[in-house]
Amino acid sequence: MLKSVTIAACLLMTVAFAKANNKLNDDNAASPNNAVNTYVDAISHGKAEGLSQVIDKSAKFSILQGKNILSFSKADMMAYVKENKNIDQACTISTSVVESNNDMTVVKVDMQYTDFVRSNYVTLTNTGNGWEITSVYSVVR
Amino acid sequence: MKTLKSVALGVCLFLACTVAKANKISDDKSASPYFAINTYVDAVSRGKVADLESVIDKTAKFSMLRGKNLISFDKTEMVNFANENANTEQACTVTSSIVSTNTDVTVARVDMQYDGFVRSNYVTLTNTGSGWKITNVYSVFK
Numbered sequence: 001m002l003k004s005v006t007i008a009a010c011l012l013m014t015v016a017f018a019k020a021n022n023k024l025n026d027d028n029a030a031s032p033n034n035a036v037n038t039y040v041d042a043i044s045h046g047k048a049e050g051l052s053q054v055i056d057k058s059a060k061f062s063i064l065q066g067k068n069i070l071s072f073s074k075a076d077m078m079a080y081v082k083e084n085k086n087i088d089q090a091c092t093i094s095t096s097v098v099e100s101n102n103d104m105t106v107v108k109v110d111m112q113y114t115d116f117v118r119s120n121y122v123t124l125t126n127t128g129n130g131w132e133i134t135s136v137y138s139v140v141r
Numbered sequence: 142m143k144t145l146k147s148v149a150l151g152v153c154l155f156l157a158c159t160v161a162k163a164n165k166i167s168d169d170k171s172a173s174p175y176f177a178i179n180t181y182v183d184a185v186s187r188g189k190v191a192d193l194e195s196v197i198d199k200t201a202k203f204s205m206l207r208g209k210n211l212i213s214f215d216k217t218e219m220v221n222f223a224n225e226n227a228n229t230e231q232a233c234t235v236t237s238s239i240v241s242t243n244t245d246v247t248v249a250r251v252d253m254q255y256d257g258f259v260r261s262n263y264v265t266l267t268n269t270g271s272g273w274k275i276t277n278v279y280s281v282f283k
Binding site: 066099106135 | 208209210211212213243263270271277279
């Protein structure tokens, strides 16, 4: 009797743990869409919540300026987003998937301002922890 | 006057052609992403490192998925690694394909089929002001 109660208790705990542990995370990271949406919210509306989780620690952010590429780390990007928290950008956003396969996804996020367009090519990779942003390359025209 | 005009025109044309020609080689090479891709393939599969440095942007990042972690390297580390393995032929069959391409960014997939596993490299090239350069390589083993 005691044995089956213990087993039942163990089972229940395992199930509860499994549920508590990963459900939200797994759902969010199971497709690249959540990471892309979080990125778009951060750069266009200054919503920084959840941004850190969807960016890999080795991620690189780069911008083409003239003939040079300037590049920034995850820490630089997070600091920039925090400084611009809750600021709405005066632009229209359009998003399209450039490429998507099992290992990596490239999404183009266009920010159309009055006189110019900033195109961000966001690369996401299917790491062991789900889909994370590993590279963003921006061109301003 | 007419002669002077055509002479001037001739000189201008000549100059334009010479100037255009002076830059020809490097322009041709980096005007499309293919030279950079081929150079990368030659370097990783056959240890031909001659032009490797010139086709990689200085901010480039090379990363590899190991279990649940991404390990990443910069240009210097990659070039050093390639130099250490100069002229070493890898025992693999290489297949490359263009995954996606537009005016700003090209992604090429370079598969290296070894005996027992495949190393897939996703090579991202960007059209910088100084031609197409490799800015990112992401490698997965399966």
